[in-house]
Amino acid sequence: MSFINLREKIVQVKIVYYGPGRGGKTTNLEYINRKFSKQIQSEMVSLKTHGDRTLFFDFLPFNMGQIKGYELKIQLYTVPGQVKYNATRKLVLKGVDGIVFVADAQEQMREKNIRSLNQLHENLRDYKESIFRIPLVLQYNKVDLRNQGIPILPISILEKDLNSKLKVPSFEGSALTGYNVAETLKKIISSTVVSIQKKLQ
Amino acid sequence: MNYGVVSQEQLEKIDAILTEKLIKIGVDCVIIIDMAGNIITAKDNGTSKYDVYSFAALAAGNFATVDAMAKLVGEQEFSLLFHKGTDCNIHFSKIDDELLLITMFGKNISLGFLRLNVVETIERIQKLWG
Ligand SMILES: Nc1nc2c(ncn2[C@@H]2O[C@H](COP(=O)(O)OP(=O)(O)OP(=O)(O)O)[C@@H](O)[C@H]2O)c(=O)[nH]1
């Protein structure tokens, strides 16, 4: 849940990048950290294993500037995607305001994407949140691999697998090259801000 | 109370309590965060400057982890969460189910004295929302 400080006029918003292991969540944040350095005042915090897998979370605070007189501080988090880390994954979801689901568009990852999305649904339910109500954006990541002849799922299949019931905004993307990384971020921020404004009314 | 929005008046009262009960006894920095890692308020003695946003995210994660471990071994909670360093110590205390009080202090204060003041601080903050 977002926190609003009426005295200093600061709104803190928590956005979590969720998805299967090695899908590219951390790479999204790393790209944002490089590309928008002016809007980022502190170091990215990464709690990871020696093999560079996320162990607990990555954290990147992102300043959006003023909106209607309030300073908007976006707190970006990633969860650890490996199956065994669901307990910690759930802790990171606590108080989430908006979610980017990073799917891995490689053909071999089809099942893993679906399983991860289903688990997100369950994890949110345990917090009395609903995947159908929370602001959510899908990113079909790693589409750059097409150029290397690696089999990538057609967008129509990904939409059918992951978005046929949710019907939320979705982007194909490449966290490695930065393709649609900023678009994904902008979309989730605007959906989340709208949803917070509605709750406040 | 709806902790998502704290009024200016409430914040000023909380800050006054933090200053009186903790900063005045020599605490370097005191932060109230929620379990999601948002900062409710932060006060320091004017000389120490921490990156409070990253700190809040890590502190919430740390507390949540210890809390989950307590449940795994059948404890309601571990009531004392304390990290001891050479120059800086960190003490965590739950205000209620949603809020945490974190104090950072140096060698000049004993843990016992600090805990006493933390307990009183928390009682007074709880009364504000009673
Ligand atoms: N080709 C390509 N590789 C990518 C892309 N995004 C991430 N990768 C690579 O995929 C691997 C895993 O990326 P991470 O960002 O660490 O994945 P993650 O989702 O954070 O993984 P966990 O922390 O284990 O959950 C790394 O080797 C990345 O370089 C992409 O868009 N294209």
Ligand SMILES: [Mg+2]
């Ligand atoms: Mg990662």
